[in-house]
Amino acid sequence: MSSYRIALIVLVLACGGCATTVPLPQVQLVGKAFQDLNSASAPLLDDLSIAERARGIKNADTLARLHPADNAAQPTPLDPCPKISQVKAEGVAVQNGFCIEHSQYYSELTDPPATAAFRSALAAVEGYTNVLLILAEGRNLEAAQAQVQGLVANVGSLVDIAKPGVGTALAGLSAALKPVLDIAAKSANSKELARIVKTGAPDAQRVIKELRDAAPEMFTTLTERSLSTLNSLKAPPSAETAKAEAARINAYRVAVSNYVVLLGQYQQLLDQLVDSYDSEGKVITLNGLLQRSTELSAQADAWRRTYSALRMGL
């Protein structure tokens, strides 16, 4: 168990059963949940990127092969370049044109479209989680304070040059304002945190739900080549190959399942954070959150082990 995790648990236990104005421990648990989700998702999305790209290239060839040579067909979303067909010579087939829409599969500069969308979604959830953390931990206050204090100092020095002696009277302005700014800034942070939790959480939850709903298609993409190998009658797999492909499919089933579970855990922690604001005046316990967090970490560890085995072809 990492020292970070121990510190977090100590922090949570220390605050267990207590109500807080700014629910810092809850927010930190949500932040940690995202870290677990994100670090575990990255290798799965890497694999998805490879699988989606390979399928896109294969399908571009399939479409070109199926296109009639008379160039009569009209573009559709599923078949954006119907005028491209195949040229065959000496047993070699090649597409006779360039399809811009397919370049997102051929290019290795970025992820193919669906993988890119999933990564962007996780980045948006990360952005949201970071905003919660920044507000709860007050990481934005120091810069803001410096800005105001700089403004105050500037006023003092300028006035002193213009009207000697007057600046001295303003010298105490900075010190006098500091406690006012401290309280006001923290209060502003607390209010903004409450607002962003209440208004932003439904959007974050929707992204999580869409990612969960996309999981079956992720699985289909990740396993399509293995299933195709198993289905092939033209080049039937050997017993050893069939066994390996079946193992691969089952391993991806576990990996995607873990991904779904981690998404769900994050969502539940976010739900509990929202509940903590809805239960104004009630005592908020963190014991449930802590349990969730521990489960989440265990799931993330399990996924990493599963994934490691998958990568090694076990």
Next chain:
Amino acid sequence: MATIDQARGEIKAAIATLRRRHGSTADAAEKATIADAVQELDDQLSLLNQAALLEVANSVAAATTTLEKAVGAARLGPFDGYLAALEGHLTKLNKLAGKVHDTDSLESAVVKPAKRSTKSRKRGRKKAADEQLESLTPGLLTSTVFADLAAEYQDCFDRCEINPAFNDNVTFYLNRIRRGKPNYQLVEQALGVPWLFVGIIHGMECGFNFAGHMHNGDPLTARTVQVPKGFPKTGTPPFTWLESALDALRLKKFDQERDWSIPHMLYLLEGYNGFGYRRRGLPSPYLWSFSNIYSKGKFVKDGKFDPEAVSKQCGAGLMLKRMQGG
């Protein structure tokens, strides 16, 4: 998605049927045909899988866009509500102090033109600028034509020395110009107006306040409300300082100037404040205050001239000379 799912379901069922037939038939030709058909169906399935993945990805992307907007709307600067008001007070203090001239700024020295006939008014501004001012006292040339004044500007510039009593004050102005140089250079890049000229105008007219319009120092959060009112005419508030500066300098047609020699810059600067001092044969404090060229006399409110009043604002010509190493 439902259509794609139905199609995929049928294709999978067809593949299963063909595989069963493949297993039961003894006809080699039929087996080969079935194998080709399964391959074709598998390719079709792959196309549908690709379409299905893109469809769910689109749903994810739509949800992502909404979340990104929510995150983008988060206020991480704790200056909402009364903190914003507090910041506003400080900004105004800054502006007042920076200007130095809540009471010290130089009033306009624009000479009211004599009444002219409609016909002569139509001759336009250029003609008016060529007029000779009626001299009230001997001293500097009263012409407002640059060709007449160029040598005089150069002479004043060469003779100009800082009054040692104002060393600190002048240093303050120069430091503010240097600090603002990156912003002034952006203006130079856009309009071709030398950054030093921009900085001097900014100091003379706005007290180096980057939170206010270059036109008159009004807040950038809205169009100007004082004279000149309603600027910038285009764009949507709040404006950036750069947007405002470009608009203000274009309004003065500085973007159309090509002669940025010292005498011509001095001519433009004096014209910015007005040629009223020339009518009295006096050097303009707008150019020469805090230097040996100027001692006293300035326009106070309502266009009245007070011969004993002394400008407390650093002259633009002196700033120009010091910034050029003089």
